[in-house]
Amino acid sequence: MRLPNQFLIYVSDAASAAAFYGELFDAKPxxxxxxxxxxxxxxxxxxxxxxxKSRDLDxxxxxxxxxxxxxxxxxxxxxxxxxxxxxxxxEVVEEPNEDVFGLTFxxxxxxxxxxxxxxxxH
Numbered sequence: 258m259r260l261p262n263q264f265l266i267y268v269s270d271a272a273s274a275a276a277f278y279g280e281l282f283d284a285k286p287x288x289x290x291x292x293x294x295x296x297x298x299x300x301x302x303x304x305x306x307x308x309x310k311s312r313d314l315d316x317x318x319x320x321x322x323x324x325x326x327x328x329x330x331x332x333x334x335x336x337x338x339x340x341x342x343x344x345x346x347x348e349v350v351e352e353p354n355e356d357v358f359g360l361t362f363x364x365x366x367x368x369x370x371x372x373x374x375x376x377x378x379h
Contacts, residue, residue, distance in 0.1 A: 261302075262301050262302045262303065263295075263302070263303050263304075263305055264302075264303070264304050264305065264324070265305040265306075265307055266304070266305070266306055266307070266324070266366075266368075266370050267307060267308070267368070267370075268306050268307065268308050268366075268367070268368050268370075269308060269367070269368055270308055270367070271290075271291065271292050271293060271294050271306050271307065271308040272291075272294070273367055274294070274306040274308075274366065274367060274368065275289075275294040275296075275306055277366055277367055278296060278304070278306065278366070279296075280345060281342065281347070281372070282296060284296055286306075287303070292307060292308045292309040293305065293306070293307050293308075293309060294306045304324070322370075322371070323363065323371040323372065323373045324370065324371070324372045324373070325372075325373050325375065326338075326372065326373070326374045326375075327375055327376065327377040327378065328374060328375075328376060328377060329376075329377050331359075331360075331376060332359070332360045332376075335353065335359075335360045335361070335362070335374055335375070335376065336353060336360070338374050339353050339362050339374070342364060347364045347365075348364060348365045349362060349363070349364050349365075350363050350364060350365045350371065351363035351373075356375075358375055358376060358378070359375060359376040360375070360376065361373060361374060361375040361376075362374055
């Protein structure tokens with residue numbers, strides 16, 4: 258079976274996006290080029306940031322996906338991540354709330370892409 262192993266996010270400025278995600282993930286990009294940067298997520302999976310074809314990227318364009326960060330620490334860890342990111346000035350677009358999968362919240366990156374934090378499925 259072939260499984261996805263790269264998740265590519267279109268961004269207007271790869272270096273700025275890499276700094277943003279690097280701060281969120283407390284990680285450094287593995288591949289660095291002027292328009293393309295990747296973060297190794299383990300297991301052969303990468304998160305890629307690409308500004309190579311983003312001339313038409315408009316922050317007002319609806320986003321139909323989210324980057325998901327699933328955490329094992331339950332509600333307390335989710336609230337701690339929320340508070341940490343708010344202190345860093347990250348834009349929260351959905352405050353912490355209970356949903357069908359538990360406590361969750363959503364932030365926006367510099368280009369309007371969504372990042373959701375939620376509990377890990379067990």
